[in-house]
Amino acid sequence: MYQDVILDHYKNPHGRGLRDGDAEVHHVNPTCGDEITLRVRLDGDTIEDVSYEGQGCSISQASASVLNELLVGKELAEARKIQETFLELMQSKGRAEPDDAMEEVLEDAIAFAGVSKYPARVKCALLSWMAWKDATAQALGETAGGKTA
């Protein structure tokens, strides 16, 4: 479960810290107390920045770091595909053997495949991804929710 890639991201997180954004969300995982505050800044259809602060286990924190690395600079459509592929991987209960296509989409995030075998930890891995999805919807004005500087 604890792949080196995950531990590397946990110890040296990418893009951590809150910067300006078009929308901010705060998500918690009530069963274990993992928390994340996440901001998204868009430039048209391009994700200009995803910034975040949080506390929690290595899985939740490393996942946020991987998300930042993967999504910043991407077009929204591509980012959504990555998010959906990651969700699919995490919901696979350890059964899905990631194929080359999946690996190409997910890059470092493929390291979380082993986490999907642990139902209690799947939510940790998904926390930042759900927060990103929520914040993006808010930034696009698709859902109610205050914009923050």
Added chain:
Amino acid sequence: MTQLPGLLDTEAIRKDFPILDRVVHDDKKLVYLDNAATSQKPRQVLDVLNDYYERSNANVHRGVHVLAEEATALYEGARDKVAAFINAPSRDEVIFTKNASESLNLVANMLGWADEPYRVDRDTEIVITEMEHHSNIVPWQLLSQRTGAKLKWFGLTEDGRLDLSEIEQVITEKTKVVSFVLVSNILGTVNPVEAIVRRAQDVGALVVIDASQAAPHMALDVQALQADFVAFTGHKMCGPTGIGVLWGRQELLEDLPPFLGGGEMIETVSMHSSTYAPAPHKFEAGTPPIAQAVGLGAAVDYLSSIGMDNIARHEHALTHYAVGRLLEVPGLRVIGPTTAEERGATISFTLGDIHPHDVGQVLDEQGIAVRVGHHCARPVCLRYGIPATTRASFYLYSTPAEVDALVEGLEHVRNFFG
């Protein structure tokens, strides 16, 4: 192997618990240190459960056939055993519930619907503590919200004890009920019952004690406690899940109204009104957890055969050893008392800034079962400024070798995330 004075013959005791022989993750010997969540069950309890279903299963208190009479005798026999186990003056003071949460909710609702002088209403106060399990917080919050009564609580000291320095301002003439935990499920603290009961009695408040983490580990004497209600659960004391106990003083059980209505709790029923059976049946609506009560009776027999004082001595010795060894681990902070005095065998800690979920996961990979999280006592985590803890909790079958395994496991965790 480490020998400590006061230890039980765990080699013999462990033979009674088949599950303790399990290996997990292919080849790791199970080290079960999650006893505050639930205990394992000895063969003596499993056999009784099985026998009950194979030989005597029937509904209780209604039916004239052999099985119904046997089931009733076994169910009521379990009540006798529990009454003796807690030194209740009368067997009719023992109410069977689903668990301690239900027991505490039952008391809160009895008081919410009661007439004077017990009634909790907007001019009165309820007192709890900051170290309660959620099951002894939320029922009182609900009662407070529904009645307008003010909810107050005792805070905690740095070393994990109740701060009773302002007891006279917390428990006042307005206080109707004081409900507190005897042994904390997260800090391990054993609370000073006498001081709280004395003040509560001075102002005429009822005293409710949550003994969920006490009943499995020490001799429980409801008369010595001088409480009005005592709640505990069966599954933490070698019994099955689905069975709990509320003990209450007889005169209160006579005076207070029922909460759940249904079969078994009535005397007569018409379409306009009903009269109620005497306690304890007044508070046991519907078919009760019969096999589970019988199983709890067997658990009480089992614990008594070993002796609650012997179990307490064993756990005290083990706690002393465990606290000492854990404090040797670099970066480890015990959340709760750092000596074995006035504390039970439940030890919560943090390990540097490694998240408890990571600690628990890496321990699990080594076969060591601990609990991680806020342990249904989130206000305690807030009080000490931590998101969660790792908790190791011991029982009569726990050994010094298992303490050593935990300490070695934590070294591995430190190396892994260091």
